[in-house]
Amino acid sequence: MMRGASADAYAAAAAVLPGTGDLGRVGQDLFGTADLLRAEPGLRRVATDVSIPAEAKAELLRGVLAGKVAPESLDVVTAAVSQRWTAGRDLGDALEQLGVVATVRSTGSEATRLEDEVFAVGRLVQENPALRDALSDPARSRGDKADLVKGLLGDKVLPATVALVQQALSGSHRTVAVALAAFQKVAAEVRGEGVATVRVARPLSGADRDRLAGALARSYGREVHLNVIVDPDVIGGIRVEIGDDVVDGTVSSRLDDAGRRLAG
Structure with a gap:
């Protein structure tokens, strides 16, 4: 997660990321640029050097990438290198993350x-x-x-x-x-969603998935995408992990608790 100056820099670059067009190409361009910055420490140092004027850094990247990436991609990269980054590696990480965003948007x-x-x-x-x-x-x-x-x-x-x-x-x-x-x-x-990992002994029916997703959406105030893992070891019941929250209602968990109480 970006922090401090890098969080602001990421937001500034994200504001330039297009919402339409050939977003798959933009994603690939940003991935490639992130890889380039990671592979070339000298270029990365110059691109994140706070003592070099923003326009000079932007011009350097234009010269390196011109004709190799889409104009929309170059706009994102030059916006990114014009910002102040907390750590040098944050620039590559940010461009990769923006590449993921573009790739996701490309799927509509x-x-x-x-x-x-x-x-x-x-x-x-x-x-x-x-x-x-x-x-x-x-x-x-x-x-x-x-x-x-x-x-x-x-x-x-x-x-x-x-x-x-x-x-x-x-x-x-x-x-x-x-x-x-x-x-x-x-x-x-x-997509404005949370992600929940759900472990069950048997696959959930469509109706059960909808009920669980609806209950989690009401609890967390936004839609929740379910990653369902079928795990026979849970025996029965359900275990839900979302962020740092864990709700374990599995039979195996209850048996473990009972076993500990008996042992104690």
């Missing part, structure tokens, strides 16, 4: 599907050790890993989902799964 009415797909891919990575190792293997190039993702997901998911999963390979987060969780949170925020 399918944004909910995007959230579900990103969550599902995150779970797939967590639960498949071979895939997790392949995506974290330092001996494999990022391009090779991106090809693996594209081959795995293909046309089964939205192009925006593939774009986000490939960006999760950038190394900006501790693991690919952590990156995807962060990207899904950004996607929910774009």
Whole structure:
């Protein structure tokens, strides 16, 4: 989360981010620029140096990116480098996050599907050790890993989902799964939603999902996107995690509590 001057700088750059047009291209441009700044420490230092006039930094980035990114993307980048950042790495992180926002917006009415797909891919990575190792293997190039993702997901998911999963390979987060969780949170925020992780022993019916989502929306004052995990270990009942709040009404939890009371 951006703090201090970086939070203000992010807001200023976000205000320039377009709401229409080829937002998928804008997202890719911002991802690429974030990657460039992370790979080139010298460029990053100049772009975030408070002693250099804002227009000079903007002109430098125009020269580096002209003809390589869309004009709308360049506007966002130059707005970003014209700001004051608390830490140098915050600039790349902000551009990546704005790239996620643009990518989410590019899906229009399918944004909910995007959230579900990103969550599902995150779970797939967590639960498949071979895939997790392949995506974290330092001996494999990022391009090779991106090809693996594209081959795995293909046309089964939205192009925006593939774009986000490939960006999760950038190394900006501790693991690919952590990156995807962060990207899904950004996607929910774009739509004004919260995100709840729900663990149940059996899949929820459509009616049960709607009732739970409605109850959480009333409690938290905004719509809540449900990430449902079917986990036989809960035996029965339901466990809901939203932010720092946890409501555990599972049978396994009650059995554990009973066991502790008996042991005590």
